[in-house]
Amino acid sequence: MNQHDLLNVRHASLNEAKTAMSDLLAKRPSNYSLDAPLYNDPHMFRVDMEEVFQKEWLFVGMTSEVPKKGDYITVEVGQNPVLVVRDGEGNVNAFHNTCSHRGSLICTEHRGKVANLVCPYHQWTYDLKGNLLFAGTEMNQDFDKGQHGLRPAFCKTAGGFIFVCLGKEAPEDGFDEFLETLETYMEPYDAENTKLAAESTMYERANWKLVLENNRECYHCSASHPELLNTLLEWDDTEDPRAPQDFLKHYAEQSAQWDAEGIPHKLKSFGEVQRNRIVRMPLKKDTKVMTIDGSLASNKMLGRIKNPELGSMRILHLPNSWSHMQSDHFIVFRVLPISAQESIVTTKWFVHKDAVEGVDYDPDNLRKVWDATNEQDKVLGERNQLGINSLGYRPGPYSETYEFGVINFLNWYSNTIQRNLKNK
Numbered sequence: 001m002n003q004h005d006l007l008n009v010r011h012a013s014l015n016e017a018k019t020a021m022s023d024l025l026a027k028r029p030s031n032y033s034l035d036a037p038l039y040n041d042p043h044m045f046r047v048d049m050e051e052v053f054q055k056e057w058l059f060v061g062m063t064s065e066v067p068k069k070g071d072y073i074t075v076e077v078g079q080n081p082v083l084v085v086r087d088g089e090g091n092v093n094a095f096h097n098t099c100s101h102r103g104s105l106i107c108t109e110h111r112g113k114v115a116n117l118v119c120p121y122h123q124w125t126y127d128l129k130g131n132l133l134f135a136g137t138e139m140n141q142d143f144d145k146g147q148h149g150l151r152p153a154f155c156k157t158a159g160g161f162i163f164v165c166l167g168k169e170a171p172e173d174g175f176d177e178f179l180e181t182l183e184t185y186m187e188p189y190d191a192e193n194t195k196l197a198a199e200s201t202m203y204e205r206a207n208w209k210l211v212l213e214n215n216r217e218c219y220h221c222s223a224s225h226p227e228l229l230n231t232l233l234e235w236d237d238t239e240d241p242r243a244p245q246d247f248l249k250h251y252a253e254q255s256a257q258w259d260a261e262g263i264p265h266k267l268k269s270f271g272e273v274q275r276n277r278i279v280r281m282p283l284k285k286d287t288k289v290m291t292i293d294g295s296l297a298s299n300k301m302l303g304r305i306k307n308p309e310l311g312s313m314r315i316l317h318l319p320n321s322w323s324h325m326q327s328d329h330f331i332v333f334r335v336l337p338i339s340a341q342e343s344i345v346t347t348k349w350f351v352h353k354d355a356v357e358g359v360d361y362d363p364d365n366l367r368k369v370w371d372a373t374n375e376q377d378k379v380l381g382e383r384n385q386l387g388i389n390s391l392g393y394r395p396g397p398y399s400e401t402y403e404f405g406v407i408n409f410l411n412w413y414s415n416t417i418q419r420n421l422k423n424k
């Protein structure tokens with residue numbers, strides 16, 4: 001496709017965009033970056049929203065953010081406001097955050113606590129399972145409350161993670177198997193007994209896929225992430241062919257201890273082309289966690305953990321999350337698209353629920369490395385977007401050793417879009 005053809009794509013209607021997208025994806029070389037419209041065209045973006053973000057499982061938050069009955073968080077998946085609330089039985093439920101009366105938002109904050117879900121417009125009131133309890137006294141006599149509950153979204157939790165799916169049906173693709181393993185790998189952390197210690201919300205002028213691509217490789221790390229590289233080893237997993245002898249020795253020593261302590265660490269991957277993966281990676285020798293100097297950030301270790309050197313357990317969930325679980329705190333990342341060239345990246349740091357701010361941990365120290373790293377990655381992503389918008393942009397080749405994670409991500413993306421477009 002030449003640049004003129006690519007520009008024509010910008011004017012296509014949504015259906016034409018779907019056809020154009022299928023064609024672009026079907027003929028793309030899988031080791032090359034995508035054609036520009038897939039990163040910057042508003043119609044293509046709508047297809048991403050319909051076929052990926054409105055159909056696939058998404059990471060939204062952690063169960064410890066809604067520890068008690070009536071605690072809720074809200075999240076915006078494109079134009080879809082979603083609310084996630086803990087009910088009286090301890091279950092976490094997700095609903096479209098839109099009232100069954102005339103559609104107003106119900107929960108207007110990003111987190112809070114309620115007895116029931118009360119719409120601020122005309123006070124229709126729903127219980128924590130989404131049943132309509134009260135619709136004022138003004139409705140007709142034949143009004144059936146049973147027909148007007150909140151619209152649920154699929155919601156699953158495992159190992160403290162909350163996932164939602166806005167589709168008509170929830171895709172499987174190894175997801176339950178991933179959740180079972182997540183439960184096992186997260187057991188030492190007792191994520192339910194953690195608390196949110198710090199949060200950052202970053203607005204980035206970059207397509208969501210550029211944010212993900214950037215995260216899926218460390219090719220850029222040595223030039224851009226001095227703070228992160230105080231502790232992070234650049235290999236993406238312990239089977240990385242680039243890993244040198246001294247890394248393998250360090251890993252052998254650490255993993256022998258982890259095995260003795262019953263701490264899971266082996267690489268597991270699920271679904272198509274590693275849609276989900278979990279692996280524990282050691283951090284650099286003589287460092288414990290991702291702080292500036294590698295020393296612990298909190299005095300209270302998580303869960304049943306005794307060994308401060310648990311490296312970082314990395315959990316990937318395409319399309320929108322990665323994380324770093326360490327001995328004294330963990331960090332989760334969530335990407336949500338706003339438009340073709342805008343995304344929101346949310347980072348949250350969790351510590352033991354009994355750790356006391358200012359006594360056991362200093363939030364500034366806790367977040368310093370990843371605040372710096374996120375800022376650096378934002379600049380990289382935004383520059384990437386600007387260059388891709390140029391008439392001079394042509395898809396370029398990925399390094400198969402350094403950028404295999406990017407190749408996997410785009411293969412997952414491409415397969416998912418093509419499959420979902422066919423299944424409609």
Ligand code: 3BY
Nearest residue numbers: 214215216217218314322
């Ligand atoms: O967060 C990660 O998974 C790392 C850090 C930078 C690149 N990425 C592979």
Ligand code: FES
Nearest residue numbers: 099101102119122
């Ligand atoms: Fe919610 Fe009217 S829109 S009560």
Ligand code: FE
Nearest residue numbers: 214215225377
């Ligand atoms: Fe980075």
